[in-house]
Amino acid sequence: xxxxxxxxxxxxxxxxxxxxxxxxxxxxxxxxxxxxxxxxxxxxxxxxxxxxxxxxxxxxxxxxxxxxxxxxxxxxxxxxxxxxxxxxxxxxxxxxxxxxxxxxxxxxxxxxxxxxxxxxxxxxxxxxxxxxxxxxxxxxxxxxxxxxxxxxxxxxxxxxxxxxxxxxxxxxxxxxxxxxxxxxxxxxxxxxxxxxxxxxxxxxxxxxxxxxxxxxxxxxxxxxxxxxxxxxxxxxxxxxxxxxxxxxxxxxxxxxxxxxxxxxxxxxxxxxxxxxxxxxxxxxxxxxxxxxxxxxxxxxxxxxxxxxxxxxxxxxxxxxxxxxxxxxxxxxxxxxxxxxxxxxxxxxxxxxxxxxxxxxxxxxxxxxxxxxxxxxxxxxxxxxxx
Amino acid sequence: xxxxxxxxxxxxxxxxxxxxxxxxxxxxxxxxxxxxxxxxxxxxxxxxxxxxxxxxxxxxxxxxxxxxxxxxxxxxxxxxxxxxxxxxxxxxxxxxxxxxxxxxxxxxxxxxxxxxxxxxxxxxxxxxxxxxxxxxxxxxxxxxxxxxxxxxxxxxxxxxxxxxxxxxxxxxxxxxxxxxxxxxxxxxxxxxxxxxxxxxxxxxxxxxxxxxxxxxxxxxxxxxxxxxxxxxxxxxxxxxxxxxxxxxxxxxxxxxxxxxxxxxxxxxxxxxxxxxxxxxxxxxxxxxxxxxxxxxxxxxxxxxxxxxxxxxxxxxxxxxxxxxxxxxxxxxxxxxxxxxxxxxxxxxxxxxxxxxxxxxxxxxxxxxxxxxxxxxxxxxxxxxxx
Numbered sequence: 001x002x003x004x005x006x007x008x009x010x011x012x013x014x015x016x017x018x019x020x021x022x023x024x025x026x027x028x029x030x031x032x033x034x035x036x037x038x039x040x041x042x043x044x045x046x047x048x049x050x051x052x053x054x055x056x057x058x059x060x061x062x063x064x065x066x067x068x069x070x071x072x073x074x075x076x077x078x079x080x081x082x083x084x085x086x087x088x089x090x091x092x093x094x095x096x097x098x099x100x101x102x103x104x105x106x107x108x109x110x111x112x113x114x115x116x117x118x119x120x121x122x123x124x125x126x127x128x129x130x131x132x133x134x135x136x137x138x139x140x141x142x143x144x145x146x147x148x149x150x151x152x153x154x155x156x157x158x159x160x161x162x163x164x165x166x167x168x169x170x171x172x173x174x175x176x177x178x179x180x181x182x183x184x185x186x187x188x189x190x191x192x193x194x195x196x197x198x199x200x201x202x203x204x205x206x207x208x209x210x211x212x213x214x215x216x217x218x219x220x221x222x223x224x225x226x227x228x229x230x231x232x233x234x235x236x237x238x239x240x241x242x243x244x245x246x247x248x249x250x251x252x253x254x255x256x257x258x259x260x261x262x263x264x265x266x267x268x269x270x271x272x273x274x275x276x277x278x279x280x281x282x283x284x285x286x287x288x289x290x291x292x293x294x295x296x297x298x299x300x301x302x303x304x305x306x307x308x309x310x311x312x313x314x315x316x317x318x319x320x321x322x323x324x325x326x327x328x329x330x331x332x333x334x335x336x337x338x339x340x341x342x343x344x345x346x347x348x349x350x351x352x353x354x355x356x357x358x359x360x361x362x363x364x365x366x367x368x369x370x371x372x373x374x375x376x377x378x379x380x381x382x383x384x385x386x
Numbered sequence: 387x388x389x390x391x392x393x394x395x396x397x398x399x400x401x402x403x404x405x406x407x408x409x410x411x412x413x414x415x416x417x418x419x420x421x422x423x424x425x426x427x428x429x430x431x432x433x434x435x436x437x438x439x440x441x442x443x444x445x446x447x448x449x450x451x452x453x454x455x456x457x458x459x460x461x462x463x464x465x466x467x468x469x470x471x472x473x474x475x476x477x478x479x480x481x482x483x484x485x486x487x488x489x490x491x492x493x494x495x496x497x498x499x500x501x502x503x504x505x506x507x508x509x510x511x512x513x514x515x516x517x518x519x520x521x522x523x524x525x526x527x528x529x530x531x532x533x534x535x536x537x538x539x540x541x542x543x544x545x546x547x548x549x550x551x552x553x554x555x556x557x558x559x560x561x562x563x564x565x566x567x568x569x570x571x572x573x574x575x576x577x578x579x580x581x582x583x584x585x586x587x588x589x590x591x592x593x594x595x596x597x598x599x600x601x602x603x604x605x606x607x608x609x610x611x612x613x614x615x616x617x618x619x620x621x622x623x624x625x626x627x628x629x630x631x632x633x634x635x636x637x638x639x640x641x642x643x644x645x646x647x648x649x650x651x652x653x654x655x656x657x658x659x660x661x662x663x664x665x666x667x668x669x670x671x672x673x674x675x676x677x678x679x680x681x682x683x684x685x686x687x688x689x690x691x692x693x694x695x696x697x698x699x700x701x702x703x704x705x706x707x708x709x710x711x712x713x714x715x716x717x718x719x720x721x722x723x724x725x726x727x728x729x730x731x732x733x734x735x736x737x738x739x740x741x742x743x744x745x746x747x748x749x750x751x752x753x754x755x756x757x758x759x760x761x762x763x764x765x766x767x768x769x770x771x772x
Contacts, residue, residue: 014693027689031696036683047650049579049679053587054696054703097685097692175558177754193435201439209753211597255667264433269760270753275667280659281641282686293435297422299483300668303413306483307400310417310440317440367595367656368563374655 004089007074013062016076018092027098030063034078036095037085105283106243106250113147114237120327124151128334131169139376142170142369145215149340150232150327156219158333163219163360166336171368174213176206177268181362184218191264193293197225197352200293202233202320202345205363207289208260208296210272214366216341220331224355230337231328233345235288238319239277242312245319249312252305253277258289261296273300276313278342287342290320320345331359340366390475393460399448402462404478413484416449420464422481423471491669492629492636499533500623506713510537514720517555525762528556528755531601535726536618536713542605544719549605549746552722557754560599562592563654567748570604577650579679583611583743585736586679588619588706591727591749593675594646594682596658600752602727606717610741616723617714619731621674624705625663628698631705635698638691639663646675647682659686662699664728673728676706706731717745726752 004018004026015029034057037043044051064079072089108114124144131138131153144151156162163181167173173180187195194200205216218230243250254277263269278287301309319325326347331337339346341363351357390404390412401415420443423429430437450465458475494500510530517524517539530537542548549567553559559566573581580586591602604616629636640663649655664673687695705711712733717723725732727749737743 029689029692029696032684032692035696044579046575047577047579048648049650050681051579051679053678053707054700055707059697059700095683095685097687098689100686100688172561172563174560174751176751177558177757189432191433193430193433193437211600211753214597257666257668262434264435267761268757270757271760272753273666273670279667280643281661281665282643284659292439293437295436297481298418299481300486301483302486303415303484306415306418310415310421311445314440314445321439321441365560365562367597367658371563371654371656374657375653 004068007066007068009063009066013064013079016063016066018068018074018089026093026096028092030061030078031057032097033063033076033085033087034061034081034083038087039085042085103283105254105279106239106277106285107283108236108285111146112149112236114240115148115234115327116237117324117326119148119150119234120329123327123329124148125154126151127154128156128166135376138169139373142373142376145338145340146370146373149234149236149344150337152329152335152337154332154335156334156336158221160221160360162334163217163336163362166219166338167217167362167364170372171364174363174365176209176213176363177265177270181360184359184361185357197228197350197357199350200347202231202326202347203291203293204235204289204345205291205341206262206270206294207274207291208262208270208272208294210274212272212274212287212289213341213363215338215364215369216346216361217336217338217364218331218346218359218361219336220333220359222333222356222358223331225351225357226353226355227349228351228357229328229330229349231326231347231349232337232339233320233325233327233347234343235290235320235345236285236343238316238325238345239285239288241319242316246312246315248308249315250277252301252309252312253316254279256298256305256309257300258298259296259300260289260291260294262294271296276316288345290316290345292317338364342366390454393452393454395449395452399450399465402449402452404454404460404475412479412482414478416447416464417443418483419449419462419471419473420447420467420469424473425471428471489669491640491665492625492663492671493669494622494671497532498535498622500626501534501620501713502623503710503712505534505536505620506715509713509715510534511540512537513540514542514552521762524555525759528759528762531724531726532756532759535620535622535730536723538715538721538723540718540721542720542722544607546607546746548720549603549722549748552605552724553603553748553750556758557750560749560751562595562599562749563651563656567746570745570747571743583614583737586733588617588712588731588733589677589679590621590675590731591677592648592656592680593660593677594648594656594658594680596660598658598660598673598675599727599749601724601750601755602732602747603722603724603750604717604732604745604747605722606719606745608719608742608744609717611737611743612739612741613735614737614743615714615716615735617712617733617735618723618725619706619711619713619733621676621706621729621731622671624702624711624731625671625674627705628702632698632701634694635701636663638687638695638698639702640665642684642691642695643686644675644684645682645686646677646680648680657682662702674731676702676731678703724750728752
């Protein structure tokens with residue numbers, strides 16, 4: 001709704017008010033408009049970057065005049081610079097910050113949809129060959145990863161290292177002490193319990209890393225063992241349930257840092273200090289860290305709060321372990337799954353028998369994935385260019 | 387101080403109290419002790435990972451008995467498991483969580499020391515050849531990076547790609563849309579203002595990435611242009627000054643998210659929503675994002691708070707631009723500097739003349755650096771093994 005039909009300068013030029021015929025309005029401050037101006041002296045027309053610093057904008061900036069024309073263009077003249085800039089109303093409307101509602105701690109953006117075990121019947125899937133040939137199909141698959149934190153890719157080559165071809169469809173892989181990619185097989189003297197045939201509780205990977213790997217890709221090369229099914233749990237749904245069932249517990253796990261640690265080989269000693277439930281300063285739920293194997297001694301919770309903290313952690317674990325939360329599947333060779341490791345927990349059942357189970361894993365970056373998605377969705381044009 | 391001489395079980399077995407002769411004490415809860423037990427059924431002796439989940443520990447866990455012996459060993463028997471575990475007093479003392487003081491928002495750990503422009507006279511430096519040969523010298527250099535967020539490496543090869551040899555001394559490089567490394571030279575149609583001869587205000591790199599690159603290495607190959615000096619500003623010191631001079635402004639920049647964006651090429655559109663001043667949930671100052679070029683329109687600040695938010699941002703910029711804050715230096719070919727990009731801002735003066743200025747940059751990961759430092763300092767033994 002950008003059908004404004006009037007503008008007025010308010011607060012002695014400190015702001016302006018756009019008015020609709022129905023009486024509703026939207027306000028913008030002089031300093032915000034000036035700082036976000038899109039004229040070529042303020043933003044580089046080539047790359048969209050801002051060419052001036054905040055210090056180059058006079059502190060006394062105010063709106064000298066504001067005019068709205070029939071082409072949905074707002075023309076503003078700023079004093080003391082005596083600088084005139086045009087703004088498009090649709091652009092202003094999209095960036096409106098007036099009257100944004102206060103949100104409850106643990107809120108999620110609309111682009112995110114949480115799920116429980118019923119998700120197993122509708123796991124997003126795409127064939128690898130189609131992903132390479134059909135940008136729209138790839139965009140839909142990436143959008144599913146953004147929405148659900150999880151998707152499966154089928155029909156890839158059954159050869160070592162093929163996971164990098166999947167990652168290259170959308171972004172870049174983060175190299176770590178485990179290499180650019182790593183083998184997930186049973187080992188005799190495992191440096192990590194992932195390299196055994198034990199079942200693994202649903203967990204997020206590498207919470208001892210800071211920043212935590214944002215995504216994990218697990219690619220199947222052999223899977224004839226008995227058992228070894230994979231399952232995933234939406235950590236955001238688990239946290240939402242905790243908040244509903246135990247609001248104080250939710251608050252405790254988000255307000256205090258846990259500790260995570262890994263020193264499984266002699267050349268590595270990784271440690272982090274991060275909360276199990278991570279919120280943005282305004283309460284957006286932005287991350288879940290959950291890993292019984294690498295949680296270290298928690299030392300940042302006051303003595304009086306420790307019993308309730310542990311009760312909340314136990315409560316969250318009960319939710320994570322609830323079979324109703326888990327979406328299970330078994331990967332065929334050439335298939336892989338991608339999880340948002342800041343959100344979705346993954347686990348596996350134990351395996352045995354004469355068959356084998358061989359996966360390879362790597363950590364692609366989520367920001368690169370979201371960038372590719374934005375470009376594919378033809379939103380690649382920067383806002384500055386609109 | 388682990389000279390405890392007595393232990394008593396308190397709160398019906400929910401906790402125990404260690405007492406010193408002087409009457410001071412330290413308490414630990416039954417559930418904390420049980421969860422952090424280091425016996426081989428709880429933690430893998432091979433890799434230190436926890437073998438049990440929180441759900442496998444009875445919710446009704448309490449301390450049945452606790453005995454302190456002359457060898458500084460505490461032996462605890464837990465009910466209802468009837469499980470007996472030994473704890474070393476020094477280990478308990480190091481992990482004490484009883485009576486941890488409440489900290490003021492913006493606190494820093496002791497391992498971090500802030501600085502201003504006077505730092506220019508004592509910039510940590512190490513010769514590349516020595517770094518390769520002397521683990522203690524390398525450890526000291528890495529410890530300086532942890533403490534100050536900055537160090538210089540001199541005497542490296544003057545050849546393209548040599549920066550990766552420096553990064554390989556301590557960790558792993560994060561590949562991005564800019565490549566594993568990137569060129570910093572003047573270009574005719576720059577995709578980024580870094581690739582011009584313009585001066586650049588002190589800034590952190592790539593705040594539009596989430597997670598932000600944790601470190602940046604900038605390596606000099608040619609530097610005969612007039613000007614082009616590098617300088618760095620301790621963003622943590624700048625934030626401390628802001629907190630002192632303008633506490634409300636400090637709160638505003640830490641409690642609301644800014645927005646950052648980059649779409650300088652047609653295949654990339656990166657966006658993030660993060661605060662300029664990032665605090666841990668308990669107020670530790672953990673990050674500063676400051677980049678006039680890529681800050682997008684801020685839309686997560688309530689209308690009423692926007693003028694004060696902008697005033698605080700301007701105030702922080704004034705501190706960042708204060709010449710007394712900047713440590714300047716000029717890199718010779720073969721020299722490089724490493725900055726903690728979550729903390730230290732870097733900038734350059736404009737350059738001109740007939741000479742040339744050619745740098746290469748990359749983004750190594752800080753967690754890998756800290757891991758290498760821990761191993762070199764012989765702290766590589768996991769706490770579990772102590």
